[in-house]
Amino acid sequence: MGETWQGYLRDDGRKGIRNVVAVAYLVECAHFVADEITRSFPGQQVHLIGFPGCFPNDYAQTMMEKLCTHPNVGAVLLVSLGCESFNRAKLVEAVRASGRPVETLVIQKTGGSASTIRKGRDFVRSALVEIAKVPQVAMGVDDLVVGTICGGSDGTSGISGNPAAGRVFDRLVDEGAACIFEETGELIGCEHIMAERAVTPELGVELEKCVEKAARYYSVLGYGSFAAGNATGGLSTIEEKSLGAYVKSGEAPISGILKPGDAPPGGGLFLMDVVPDGEVRFGFPNISDNAEIVEMIASGAHLTLFVTGRGSVVGSALSPVIKICANPNTYDALAEDMDINAGAIISGTHSLEEVAGEIFESVCATAAGEHTASEALGHQEFILTYKTFDPLGPACLPAA
Amino acid sequence: MSAFLKLHRNDNVQIALRLVKKGTPLVTGAGPVQVGSDVAMAHKVADQAIATGEPVIKYGMPIGVATHDIEAGAHVHVHNIASRYTATHYHQGDAGLSDG
Numbered sequence: 001m002g003e004t005w006q007g008y009l010r011d012d013g014r015k016g017i018r019n020v021v022a023v024a025y026l027v028e029c030a031h032f033v034a035d036e037i038t039r040s041f042p043g044q045q046v047h048l049i050g051f052p053g054c055f056p057n058d059y060a061q062t063m064m065e066k067l068c069t070h071p072n073v074g075a076v077l078l079v080s081l082g083c084e085s086f087n088r089a090k091l092v093e094a095v096r097a098s099g100r101p102v103e104t105l106v107i108q109k110t111g112g113s114a115s116t117i118r119k120g121r122d123f124v125r126s127a128l129v130e131i132a133k134v135p136q137v138a139m140g141v142d143d144l145v146v147g148t149i150c151g152g153s154d155g156t157s158g159i160s161g162n163p164a165a166g167r168v169f170d171r172l173v174d175e176g177a178a179c180i181f182e183e184t185g186e187l188i189g190c191e192h193i194m195a196e197r198a199v200t201p202e203l204g205v206e207l208e209k210c211v212e213k214a215a216r217y218y219s220v221l222g223y224g225s226f227a228a229g230n231a232t233g234g235l236s237t238i239e240e241k242s243l244g245a246y247v248k249s250g251e252a253p254i255s256g257i258l259k260p261g262d263a264p265p266g267g268g269l270f271l272m273d274v275v276p277d278g279e280v281r282f283g284f285p286n287i288s289d290n291a292e293i294v295e296m297i298a299s300g301a302h303l304t305l306f307v308t309g310r311g312s313v314v315g316s317a318l319s320p321v322i323k324i325c326a327n328p329n330t331y332d333a334l335a336e337d338m339d340i341n342a343g344a345i346i347s348g349t350h351s352l353e354e355v356a357g358e359i360f361e362s363v364c365a366t367a368a369g370e371h372t373a374s375e376a377l378g379h380q381e382f383i384l385t386y387k388t389f390d391p392l393g394p395a396c397l398p399a400a
Numbered sequence: 401m402s403a404f405l406k407l408h409r410n411d412n413v414q415i416a417l418r419l420v421k422k423g424t425p426l427v428t429g430a431g432p433v434q435v436g437s438d439v440a441m442a443h444k445v446a447d448q449a450i451a452t453g454e455p456v457i458k459y460g461m462p463i464g465v466a467t468h469d470i471e472a473g474a475h476v477h478v479h480n481i482a483s484r485y486t487a488t489h490y491h492q493g494d495a496g497l498s499d500g
Contacts, residue, residue: 155442159442189485219485223489224487232490234443234477236444236464237463237483238486239483309442346418
């Protein structure tokens with residue numbers, strides 16, 4: 001216990017482990033220009049995020065506000081085409097109120113692409129100087145919000161990487177961190193055992209309802225949260241994938257349910273309900289792993305533990321991703337993309353406890369500023385799509 | 401180190417910890433058998449005979465039901481078990497063996 005490092009203190013009292021200038025496009029039509037601005041700063045903490053849709057969506061608006069005021073973000077540049085529906089005035093107001101430097105560039109009013117790119121680079125250059133002055137303060141495990149996800153899962157995920165991540169979650173929760181697990185579509189078949197871990201019976205009912213909603217949603221789509229590569233890797237059914245994924249949550253009591261963008265009210269273990277409310281619309285809940293990572297970041301995740309069997313190479317904008325490879329063959333093939341070889345548990349060269357210890361050390365080192373494999377390679381994946389959510393019910397956060 | 405792992409005492413499948421060749425001897429709940437086909441790492445074989453309609457148990461929990469009668473030592477996968485929730489999407493004829 002007691003490991004500390006220097007974090008960036010924000011006006012709302014939260015602490016960040018990175019100090020990023022976020023360049024955000026507010027419609028796909030502004031994506032290229034925002035990307036060109038970002039690419040002018042290779043190796044620096046300038047990250048591209050954005051929402052591609054031209055039509056309004058409350059979820060996307062909330063997500064962008066939460067992301068732009070995330071503790072890992074120091075300053076924000078908004079890039080708008082000009083005629084899209086996104087409420088940029090509301091977003092800029094939220095960022096300004098958070099005390100961060102913010103600028104909006106509207107391409108249609110700034111003389112077009114080249115001129116906007118030039119002005120955007122000028123803003124980022126000055127913002128980098130400005131945010132270097134953000135006060136740095138001691139930060140510990142109890143300040144952290146940590147997410148977990150598995151992607152490119154195979155039959156090894158559930159017997160090496162995911163149980164190791166679960167041990168780390170137990171230790172993080174024990175030391176006061178807030179930990180988030182998610183993808184209710186990949187908890188199908190686990191709802192009853194999961195409900196027994198709820199801190200109140202009412203929360204247990206809500207946990208089961210989340211998974212039932214996911215099962216219903218996916219059955220309307222006619223397709224589970226299951227990719228062909230999962231089957232190639234030995235997983236035969238969604239229940240099998242789910243049980244393997246579920247162990248990432250460890251054994252701590254479940255303190256509550258969050259929806260994307262809701263910050264955990266304190267330390268503890270939280271399930272994120274990522275499947276939209278209401279009738280099925282807008283297609284798949286999460287079209288790929290990064291959509292889920294982005295949702296946990298919007299809820300304040302400083303970093304994400306990503307367990308892969310088949311071999312995902314992704315990182316993320318804003319918050320680092322620690323890649324835990326469950327499959328020893330995949331690790332050998334993709335070692336440069338991985339941070340932790342949990343396949344060693346299957347090869348028999350390391351115990352589950354040893355690998356869990358390595359992951360915990362990596363969490364602390366990453367929080368202290370060390371680059372993860374995907375950060376060092378420059379990965380900055382980001383995806384945000386349309387969704388609809390109702391507010392959380394009263395039983396979802398019993399302690400709040 | 402054994403090539404197979406039974407994760408929970410109630411399981412009726414074992415997990416291959418590496419690529420296992422057809423004919424490899426295997427001790428199952430039904431006695432000694434030979435593995436019925438090449439089995440890729442992290443895939444499953446039956447630890448006992450599983451009749452059509454019976455649950456397949458892994459991690460001590462049901463992961464689906466048998467759609468065919470399965471013999472002890474046989475590969476247990478999308479060709480002989482099914483989800484009780486949503487159908488599994490997979491690449492036809494891909495048993496993961498090209499992965500090595």
